[in-house]
Amino acid sequence: MNILNQHQNAFPHLLPIIDSMRVYQEMKLWKQLSDQLLVYIKDPQVNQGTHLKDLFEGFVKKFYQEIDEMKLVRILIKTAEQYGDFQSRIDFLKQFKLDEQPQLVIEILIAFFKLQQGQLQEVDELLKQYKQKSEKLQEVDPLVYSMLYYLAYNFYKIKNVYEEFYVNALQYLAYTNDQDMLQEQKVQLSYEMALAVLISPNIYNFSELLQQPVLVSLKESAQYTWVYQLLDIFNRGSVRELNNFQWNEERKRVIPNFQVLNEKIRIMAFLELAFSLPKNNRVCTFEELSQVSELPLSDIERLVMRTISKGLVKGRINQVKQTITISYVVPRVLTLDKIEIINKKFGNWEKSLNVFLKEVEDVRKTFN
Incomplete structure (x- = not known):
């Protein structure tokens, strides 16, 4: 219990959890103990230095060996990061021989540390193998997918393959509890996804x-608020706001390709215009599109x-008529403003239907 006493002195704000762990260990209540451990390892202060390593x-x-293996690997994921260099972390993890799913999680984590060592070709092959293994599993624990997509998005981030990074990062967020991510990770991942x-x-x-909950961390970050503002501008397709956006040298450095930005914002302006049109009359003029995109008619x-x-x-x-008739617009995740547009469309449809029904009723009365 000496290590618990050390932690008690180092983290007085965690005293209730430390006391409960001490009691559960003495009473051999392994489920309750492991549950408390999972809460304990989420504390940012405990994740610094070698506190988790010393605790383990x-x-x-x-x-x-007495606790649930899927809970154990959650503890190992956090703990392994404090075992010095990458090879020390790998050696630490290799001592555990668990059941199929928790063992797969350990293998994925080992592959992640190999990725940090620059072993891209090996990790590429391992990633394919792990995806195949996961497809054969039944009743897969979300942690397996969380770690698999964690490995994948980091692999594609290193290779600068933006689309694959983004898709796998979204999948990672889908299988990962927001509370299992440290604040620093939320901010960094949100920033990287936004740039992608x-x-x-x-x-x-x-x-x-x-719409991802982790984006709140980006919005509230003093360092990266500007990136969130850019996302919002592009989501609304506001060419005017992008033209008025304040750029400094740092922002130009991380987003250097203004040609891509200029094309994307105008395409988003087109999509916004198309989305706002009534479904039974999705026709817009060159002039309307010119106004929202701030492009000359010739472009x-x-x-x-x-x-x-x-x-x-x-x-x-x-x-000849300089019009665009739209038959399909790519589906989009509905934000509150988009829902408001749909609500207005339903209102217009209801009015049209009422007019039609009144005309039918008038015709019926004429014949009667």
Whole structure:
């Protein structure tokens, strides 16, 4: 119990949890003890230095075989990071031989440390193997997928493959409890995902990212608030706001390709215009699109063709009338303002239906 006494002195704010762990260990109540440990290891202060490593060596190691293995690997994931260099972390993890799913989690974590050592080719092969293994499992614990996509998004981040990084990061968030992420990780991942969406010429669903709970950390971050503001501007397709956006040298450094930004914001302006049109009359003029995109009329046809080529809309151009008839708009995650637009569309549809029904009723009365 010496290590618990040390932690008690170091973390007085965690005294109730430490006392409960001491009691549960003495009474051999392994489930309750492991549950308390999972709460304990989420504390940011405990995650610093070698506190978790010392706790494992001086306390958890004595009874780890008694607790649920999926809970154990959650403890190991946090603890391994405090075992010095990457090879020391790998050696620490290799001593555990567990059941299929928790063992797969350990293997994925070992692959992650190999990735940090620059072993990209090996990790690429391991990633394929682990995906195949996960597909064969039944009743898969979310932690397996969480770690699998964690490995995948970090792999593609190192390779600068923005689309794959973004897709796998979204999957990681889908299988990961927000409370299991430290604040620093939330901010960093949100920032990296935001940059990927902005920089990539092929990602246009800004609303999908903005709906992620972790984006709150980006919005509230003094350092990266500007990135959240950019996401919001692009999500609304506001060319005017982008033109007025304040750029400094740091912001220009991390988002250097203004050609991509300028094209994306105008495509988003087109998508916003298309979304706002009534479904039974999705026709807009070159002039309307010119106004929202702030492009001259001579560039509108090219903008429409670029948007169609990316599969974001389907439709046809009437060059004589200078109109665009839209038959399809890529689905988007609905934000409150989008729901308001749909609500207005339903209201207009209801009015049209009432007019039609009144006309039918008038005709019926005439014949009677």
